[in-house]
Amino acid sequence: MRRTRPAVAAIALALVLTACSSGTPQAGAEAGQPVSGGSLTWAVETEPITFNPHQYAQAKARLLVWNTFEALLTHDGQGGYLPWLSTGHEVSADGKTYTFTLRTDVTFSDGTKFDAGAVKANIDQFSVEGYNPAVLAVQLRNLDRVEVVDPATVTFHLRQPDVLLLDFLSSPQGAQVSPKSLKEAKNLKAGGPDLAGTGPFVLDHYTAGQEVVFTRNPAYNWAPANAGHTGPAYLDRITYRFLKESSVRVGALTSGQVQVVEGVPATDEALITANPQLSLSRGLNSGSAYAYYFNTAHAPFDDLRVRQAFREAVDVDAVLSGVYRGTATRAWSVIGPTSPFYDKTLEKTYGGDAAEANRLLDEAGWTARDADGFRTRDGKRLTVRLVQSAPFVRDRRDVLAQAVQAQVKQSASIDLNVAVVDQGTATQALADGQYEVFDNSRADTDAGAALNLLLHSGGAINRTGFTDPALDKLLEAGQAGPDQARRQAAYQQVQRLVVTDQALVLPLYAPADQVAAGTGVGGLGFEPTAGVPGSAYNLWLSK
Amino acid sequence: MTLALPRPVARRLSLRRPRPGLAAAGLVLLLALAAVIWPALFAGDPLAADPLRVLEAPSAQHWFGTDQLGRDVFDRVVHGARHSLSIGVAATVIAVGAGILLGLIAGLAHRVADEALSRGFDALAAFPLVLLALLFIAIAGTGTTSLVVAIGIATTPHYARVVRAQTLVVRQAAYVTHAVAFGGSRVRLVLRHVLPNVLGPIPVLAMIGLGEAVLIAAGLSFLGLGPQPPSPEWGAMLSEGRGYLHIAWWASVLPGAAVTATVISLTVIGRHLQNRFEGRPA
Numbered sequence: 001m002r003r004t005r006p007a008v009a010a011i012a013l014a015l016v017l018t019a020c021s022s023g024t025p026q027a028g029a030e031a032g033q034p035v036s037g038g039s040l041t042w043a044v045e046t047e048p049i050t051f052n053p054h055q056y057a058q059a060k061a062r063l064l065v066w067n068t069f070e071a072l073l074t075h076d077g078q079g080g081y082l083p084w085l086s087t088g089h090e091v092s093a094d095g096k097t098y099t100f101t102l103r104t105d106v107t108f109s110d111g112t113k114f115d116a117g118a119v120k121a122n123i124d125q126f127s128v129e130g131y132n133p134a135v136l137a138v139q140l141r142n143l144d145r146v147e148v149v150d151p152a153t154v155t156f157h158l159r160q161p162d163v164l165l166l167d168f169l170s171s172p173q174g175a176q177v178s179p180k181s182l183k184e185a186k187n188l189k190a191g192g193p194d195l196a197g198t199g200p201f202v203l204d205h206y207t208a209g210q211e212v213v214f215t216r217n218p219a220y221n222w223a224p225a226n227a228g229h230t231g232p233a234y235l236d237r238i239t240y241r242f243l244k245e246s247s248v249r250v251g252a253l254t255s256g257q258v259q260v261v262e263g264v265p266a267t268d269e270a271l272i273t274a275n276p277q278l279s280l281s282r283g284l285n286s287g288s289a290y291a292y293y294f295n296t297a298h299a300p301f302d303d304l305r306v307r308q309a310f311r312e313a314v315d316v317d318a319v320l321s322g323v324y325r326g327t328a329t330r331a332w333s334v335i336g337p338t339s340p341f342y343d344k345t346l347e348k349t350y351g352g353d354a355a356e357a358n359r360l361l362d363e364a365g366w367t368a369r370d371a372d373g374f375r376t377r378d379g380k381r382l383t384v385r386l387v388q389s390a391p392f393v394r395d396r397r398d399v400l401a402q403a404v405q406a407q408v409k410q411s412a413s414i415d416l417n418v419a420v421v422d423q424g425t426a427t428q429a430l431a432d433g434q435y436e437v438f439d440n441s442r443a444d445t446d447a448g449a450a451l452n453l454l455l456h457s458g459g460a461i462n463r464t465g466f467t468d469p470a471l472d473k474l475l476e477a478g479q480a481g482p483d484q485a486r487r488q489a490a491y492q493q494v495q496r497l498v499v500t501d502q503a504l505v506l507p508l509y510a511p512a513d514q515v516a517a518g519t520g521v522g523g524l525g526f527e528p529t530a531g532v533p534g535s536a537y538n539l540w541l542s543k
Numbered sequence: 544m545t546l547a548l549p550r551p552v553a554r555r556l557s558l559r560r561p562r563p564g565l566a567a568a569g570l571v572l573l574l575a576l577a578a579v580i581w582p583a584l585f586a587g588d589p590l591a592a593d594p595l596r597v598l599e600a601p602s603a604q605h606w607f608g609t610d611q612l613g614r615d616v617f618d619r620v621v622h623g624a625r626h627s628l629s630i631g632v633a634a635t636v637i638a639v640g641a642g643i644l645l646g647l648i649a650g651l652a653h654r655v656a657d658e659a660l661s662r663g664f665d666a667l668a669a670f671p672l673v674l675l676a677l678l679f680i681a682i683a684g685t686g687t688t689s690l691v692v693a694i695g696i697a698t699t700p701h702y703a704r705v706v707r708a709q710t711l712v713v714r715q716a717a718y719v720t721h722a723v724a725f726g727g728s729r730v731r732l733v734l735r736h737v738l739p740n741v742l743g744p745i746p747v748l749a750m751i752g753l754g755e756a757v758l759i760a761a762g763l764s765f766l767g768l769g770p771q772p773p774s775p776e777w778g779a780m781l782s783e784g785r786g787y788l789h790i791a792w793w794a795s796v797l798p799g800a801a802v803t804a805t806v807i808s809l810t811v812i813g814r815h816l817q818n819r820f821e822g823r824p825a
Contacts, residue, residue, distance in 0.1 A: 247786050267598070267611075267790055315594070322594030322613055396786070402772050403612050406592030418772065 034229065034522060038541040039237035043249045045263030047242040049391055049423070051191030051203060051212075053175035054125065054132055059285060059443030059511070059532055060263070060394055062172060064240065066527075066535035067214050068109075069175035069197035072100055072119070073166060074224045075445055077528030079340055079484075081166055084224040085114065085176060085198065095161030095482055100169075102152045106222050108178035110196035116154040120146045121179035123156075131189070132173065134460035138452040139168035142479075163481030167446035198222070200233040200537045211241045214536065226528065227537060234523070234540035246396075250516070253278065259521050259541070262533055264514040265396060266327040272516045279519060283526035283533070284338050285511040288450035289331030290397070290441035292386070292404075292506040297465030300382060301436050305364040307503040310384070311350055312357035313412035319403045320509055323396060331507035333495045334454065338510070338531060339447040340484070341491040346499055351506075354411035361412060374415045383415040384436035389426035395511065397439065430463060438463035441511045445529045448478050448491065455498060464504045471497055565815055568808035575805050578624035586621035589614065589775040598791040608793035610784060612773075616794055619775035620801050626776040627802070630691055630769070631757035637695030638756070639749050642702025647733065647741070649703065650710025661707065664700035672697045672759060680768045690769045694756050701752060702745065709741035716740070747817045754809035761802045777802045 046060035053069045056062070073081040073089075083089075089100045106114035123146045126136050142162040147155040156165060168174045178196035185194045193203045200223070201214035220232045241258060243249045246265040252258045254275065264272060264280065272280045294301040294310070301307050320328045329337060332347045361367075366375040366382050375382040386401055401418040408414040416437070421429070429435050440461065442450035453459045456475045457467035471494065478490035498504045515533050517524055523538035578585065593613035601608040607616035649660040667675070672694075679693035713719060714737065722736050763769050764778030772779065777798045784795030 245786065247788055250789070265786070267787055271789055318594040322597045323611070325597075398772075399611055399783075403592065403594055405773060406590065406612055406614075407594070409590070410592070420767070 032522065032542050034234050034538075034540040035543055036234050036540070037236055038234075038543070039239065040235055040260065040521065040536070040539060040541055041239045041241060041258040042260040042262070042536075043241045043243045043252050043258040044261075045242075045244065045246070045249065045394055046391065047209070047244075048212075050189060051206065052189055052195060053172040053177065053191075053197070054122075054135070055189055055191070056172035056175075058392065059287075059441070062443065062527070062530065063262075063533045063535055064212065065172040065175060066199060066537070067201040067238070068195075068199040068203050069172070069177065070199050070222075071170050071172075071175045072102075073170035074226070075170055075527075075529035076226060079529070081170055082224050082226055084170075085222070089166075091482070095480075096158045098156040098158070098165060099149070100154050100156075102154065103222055104152050106198050107219065108176075108180070108196045108198050109202045109217055109219075110178050110180055112178045112180045112196070114176065114198055115151040116148040117151070118176060118179050119154045120148050121182055122174075122176055125177075125182055134453060135168070135173050137458055137460050138449055138456075139164050139171075139173065161480045161482065163487070164446060164449055164452075164479050167444070167449060171445065171449075200535070201238065204237075209242065211239050213237065213239045223537065228523070228525075229538065233537045235536060238536045238539065253516055253518070256518070260515065260517040260524065260539075262513060262515045263394060264516045266324040266514075269325075269327065269514070277519055278516055280514065280516045281524060281526075282512055282514050283531040284329065285336065285441075285443045285513065285531040286338055286529055287336055287444040287447055287511075288334050288440070288442045288454065289336045289507045290395075290439070290509050290511050291331065291334060292508065293438040293440065293454065293464050294504055294506075295433070295436045295438065295463060295465055296504065297433055298436075300364075300366070300377075300384065303364050304503060305360040306366070306382075308350075309357040309360035309364070309412060310408060310414060311503055311506045312353045312360065313408045313414060314404055314506065315352040315354075315407060315411075316506075316508060317352065319400065319407060323400050323403050324509070329510040329512065331510050333499050333507055334451065334505055335447045335491065335495060336441075336510045341447050341478075341488055343492045343495040346495060349500065350503075357412040361414075369413060372415075373413055374409070375413045381415055382413070383417055385417045385419070385429075385434065386437040386439060387426050387429045387435045388418065388420045388439060389423045390420055391423050393420060400508065401439070433465075435463070443511065443530060443532060448475075448487070451475055451491065451494060452479060455494065455504075466502065466504055468497070564811055568811040571804050571808040572812065575624050575628060575808075578621045579628050582622045582625055586618040587615060589619040589622035590773050591615070591618075598787060598794065600791075601793055607797045608791065610780070610794045611787055611791075614773075616780075616797055619780060620777070620798055623775040623777045623780060623798065623801070624805075626687075626770055626774060627757055627761060627764075627778070628805070630687065630694070630760040630776075631753050633691045634694035634698065634756045634760065635749055635753045637692065638698040638752065639702050639745060641695065641699045643706050643738075643742070643745070645699065646703040646706025647710055647738065649707040650741075651714060651733065651737070657707075660703075664703050664707075667697070668700040668704070670697075672755075673762060676759060676763055677766075677768070680763070685768050685771070687770050690760060690763055693763075694759050697759075698752055698756060702748060705744055705748060706741050709743070710737060713737050713740045744820065747813060747820050750813035750816055751810060754806040754813065757809070758802065758806050 046058055048061035048064055053065045056065055070085050072086040074084045076082045085106055086100045086102050089098055091098055102116060126132055126140055142158045142160045144157040144159045149155055181195045192206055200217055200220040202217050204213040204215045206212040215237050216233050218232050223230050249261040250268045253261045272278045294307045296302050316330055320330055333343055335342045361375060366377045368376045370376050370381055398420050405416040405418055408416050444450040452475055453461050457472050474490050474494045478487050481487055513532050520542045522540045525534045527534045596609055597611055597613040599605060599609045605615050610616055645660060649657045675697040676693035680689050683689040719736050722732055761778030764776045765782040770776045780798035781795045787794055
């Protein structure tokens with residue numbers, strides 16, 4: 001099988017060359033066969049804060065993770081799972097024991113063999129104090145222990161039934177890192193070239209602030225069934241350049257310095273679509289919507305009326321059409337509209353009523369105005385602070401914040417203070433409670449994971465300060481599964497409670513990825529279920 | 544700076560001829576000054592956003608078009624004058640004040656103190672201006688106040704060196720040695736006899752320095768280190784508009800033009816005053 005590959009590639013190449021030389025309409029990458037070889041440069045918006053998949057936190061970095069690392073399972077795009085590094089799994093009748101059989105032909109790029117011991121080493125790593133408390137608190141909350149039955153069989157024992165285990169084992173955090181790297185890596189949490197995985201590429205080098213380069217793993221031969229092809233990746237080499245500025249990214253593409261860009265802003269879409277040499281594709285992300293969460297721990301958002309007023313003060317449709325020129329999909333709930341748990345009945349139930357906002361604020365006692373025209377109560381201005389962490393600002397969320405800022409000021413005299421700061425400052429502000437608005441979207445493939453983190457009283461990023469035993473119970477019921485209808489019912493109640501009854505959140509838009517590429521690039525696609533750009537495994541360049 | 548022109552050239556230049564450049568510079572500065580003092584006279588609310596009218600091209604209604612939030616760019620440029628120019632003026636006031644004080648001390652004090660201060664000026668001056676300001680802002684945090692102080696500190700040596708050199712000349716002057724001979728308090732001596740005579744070149748230097756300060760302020764605001772959004776500051780406007788350069792040049796080019804026109808005008812007038820002061824008709 002392996003020996004025939006160069007021949008296949010040669011035939012493919014010949015076919016493409018013939019197609020080109022004969023000048024038929026099918027010429028070019030779209031109609032051609034994949035070609036092996038070449039190196040491609042892709043400009044990305046966000047620089048990853050870590051190359052350790054267990055520490056993964058940025059949806060925009062997901063496309064990098066799967067180049068070097070792989071998980072036991074992968075999503076099939078229909079809400080189910082396909083085996084990846086495993087060959088199958090069984091769940092016990094009580095839902096508390098998951099047994100996986102593993103592939104036996106897989107090796108990490110450092111030569112270590114992948115087996116049940118490696119899986120156990122990866123999961124056990126999470127119990128190291130401070131390694132990743134967020135995952136420990138949600139996805140692995142109910143995990144009791146991992147048992148190595150034999151080198152090709154591993155069993156997960158749970159204390160309670162928990163369907164999020166499968167989602168975890170198909171997520172970047174559940175990706176498999178060589179046990180040798182886990183022990184020997186110089187800086188494990190930051191990751192880097194000394195962290196070996198099993199993926200189709202190997203991290204060659206990383207230059208902070210500039211680029212990260214991956215080279216092909218020639219031994220790779222264990223792609224999942226839905227990967228599109230088998231064997232090693234087509235590209236010899238792929239470089240991701242970090243270009244934070246959207247205009248610079250688009251300029252780099254139109255001038256041919258890079259072949260693919262992601263994070264194409266809505267305002268630049270016309271430039272791409274007007275150019276016959278370029279193509280644009282778009283995928284809606286899974287998980288939670290991009291939303292503003294209100295901090296109920298102190299004034300003014302400890303008052304339900306003020307939360308409702310803030311929400312009524314923003315005309316989300318107008319803001320989105322201004323900032324994203326009508327290309328953004330409005331969100332109505334904490335859960336994104338592509339999720340099976342999304343509650344459609346919440347649509348058009350609130351928002352955009354300035355008169356109602358003013359009535360609510362008057363009722364809540366914010367009646368006086370100061371010299372700048374903002375509302376005050378007892379001499380204190382109605383100021384709320386939004387602290388944005390720069391590495392997580394994408395899709396012009398800083399501009400969106402300014403648009404919301406202008407809206408709440410004009411329609412309800414609320415002073416929204418927006419600051420874009422470095423991650424350390426943002427973490428500090430959140431830890432000290434020095435904020436009233438928290439913005440977030442999560443691209444979890446199972447929205448339940450996002451809800452647990454954001455809304456459960458013990459959630460690692462529960463920034464609302466809102467706790468309610470009934471809400472916790474619903475979230476736990478949703479996590480226990482396995483019956484999809486029961487999960488759906490539980491999450492519907494969660495959404496009602498959080499969006500309608502408590503007005504804890506102002507959902508804004510459903511995050512999407514926009515990718516533009518030159519027509520010489522083939523194999524571009526979005527990851528099933530997650531909806532983010534896929535890894536470089538399928539990419540190829542026409543000669 | 545004091546290179547004398549050959550006589551015939553100087554004479555030719557001295558002919559009274561209209562100077563459109565100078566007149567234009569004066570007009571720009573007058574407009575800028577008016578915008579600083581009473582922006583509401585010319586322009587509406589710089590923060591009024593209209594999400595349904597974003598990035599509209601210049602028209603009769605919006606002379607400079609609208610920005611990414613549907614705010615009128617002209618209104619913002621006019622109101623921005625107050626931010627940008629007052630940062631420049633405040634920073635220059637700090638620099639001139641500190642420069643005169645330190646320069647006097649260096650010029651009058653004991654040799655050791657003079658050496659220490661002078662090397663301090665050299666070190667400060669050798670540091671790139673923007674880098675120094677960045678360093679200060681990194682320590683003190685962003686915001687208008689630290690921006691002003693940062694630029695003030697960074698441009699202090701500029702003035703301190705001139706004052707020191709002048710002081711060294713003046714302290715040898717006959718009227719000073721006579722005053723010393725007559726006795727009297729040292730403070731009075733410095734304030735009455737030394738200070739007035741070292742200040743001569745300072746207003747001209749400050750005028751030119753002001754242009755530089757405005758430019759640095761805009762540069763640092765461009766990097767997000769100055770007044771925070773939604774404040775209409777020229778540098779910040781340039782920065783916000785640059786993402787839309789492909790489709791809406793007016794949102795960044797026009798604030799940029801305001802910075803350029805102001806700084807050039809300040810420099811033209813500063814140079815003119817300098818030449819007058821140094822007795823060269825230019």
